[in-house]
Amino acid sequence: MIKLLINNSDSAEMSETSFGGKPVKNIGEDFHWPKCAYCKLPMQFLAKLSIDEKLYQIFMCQNDPGMCEEWDANGGSNAVVVIKPFELELVQEPSEGETLRETEHSAQVVSVDGDNYETARIEWAEKNGVSPREVLGQISGEPSWIQGNETPNCTTCNKPMEFVAQLEQGPDWKTEMNFGGGGAAYLFHCRCNDSAKFLWQC
Numbered sequence: 001m002i003k004l005l006i007n008n009s010d011s012a013e014m015s016e017t018s019f020g021g022k023p024v025k026n027i028g029e030d031f032h033w034p035k036c037a038y039c040k041l042p043m044q045f046l047a048k049l050s051i052d053e054k055l056y057q058i059f060m061c062q063n064d065p066g067m068c069e070e071w072d073a074n075g076g077s078n079a080v081v082v083i084k085p086f087e088l089e090l091v092q093e094p095s096e097g098e099t100l101r102e103t104e105h106s107a108q109v110v111s112v113d114g115d116n117y118e119t120a121r122i123e124w125a126e127k128n129g130v131s132p133r134e135v136l137g138q139i140s141g142e143p144s145w146i147q148g149n150e151t152p153n154c155t156t157c158n159k160p161m162e163f164v165a166q167l168e169q170g171p172d173w174k175t176e177m178n179f180g181g182g183g184a185a186y187l188f189h190c191r192c193n194d195s196a197k198f199l200w201q202c
Contacts, residue, residue: 002120005107005136007171012106014088015055019047019136019170019177020104023057023081024088031091033099036061037076038068042097046177049165049187050085051139056164056187057081058198062098065178073152073188073199080187080196103175107136117144117166137167143186146201154190161188161197 005017012018023045025031034043043059060078061068069075093099114120117138125132138144143151143163151160167185170176179185183202189195 001111002114002117002141003139004110004112004117004120004124005138005165005167006110006124007134007136008106008108010106011104014090015050015085016106017048017050017109018104018106020101020175021045022090022093022100023048023059024055024083024085025091026083026085027087027089029083031081033091033094034059034079034081036063036068036070039063042094042099043077043079044098045093045100047167049139051164053084054194055083055085056189056196057083058185058187060178060198062178071180071200071202073150073197074155078198080189080198082189082194082196101175101177103170103172105171109139117141131171133168133171135168136170137165137184139165144184145186146184150186150199150201152188152197152199154192154195156195157190157192159190159192161190163187164189164196 044062068077070077164187179200180202185200
């Protein structure tokens with residue numbers, strides 16, 4: 001069974017999967033907006049994924065695209081903030097840097113039969129008479145690598161991390177996420193400390 005992320009124009013609750021908008025935090029908890037290790041400016045908030053009672057909030061530097069190695073899981077130019085949601089509030093964006101995207105939309109998970117993600121994605125789009133761009137990615141399963149396996153190791157235990165999700169650039173080329181043009185991104189986590197890493201290929 002393949003769990004596809006399908007584009008949904010409806011607005012999402014703060015605890016639900018969405019793309020764009022603002023990140024969230026639990027009321028009373030501190031939140032430190034991630035900064036790029038290269039340019040030292042705040043990163044752009046891409047999305048939050050609600051999976052197994054956790055929110056994976058993904059950030060990537062877009063202050064000078066292509067110059068800060070934002071594709072690298074260990075390069076310091078992207079980040080994943082993982083929280084367990086309770087009472088949530090929106091986080092105010094910093095006053096400097098490219099921090100927010102131009103669009104905001106939600107997603108729903110649809111389970112379909114299929115041998116692999118790529119086949120399931122195309123078949124679902126054809127069956128429903130829509131563009132494959134309406135498929136925003138997948139949850140769990142196996143990553144569909146573009147350039148070969150780049151599963152990162154956990155910084156703490158040094159073991160290969162567990163695949164969480166794969167993301168496409170988005171439903172509209174005008175407002176899509178920047179994964180190098182036609183690329184895909186991959187999210188991983190480790191159970192040893194609830195840490196997560198993010199990378200993309202094109």
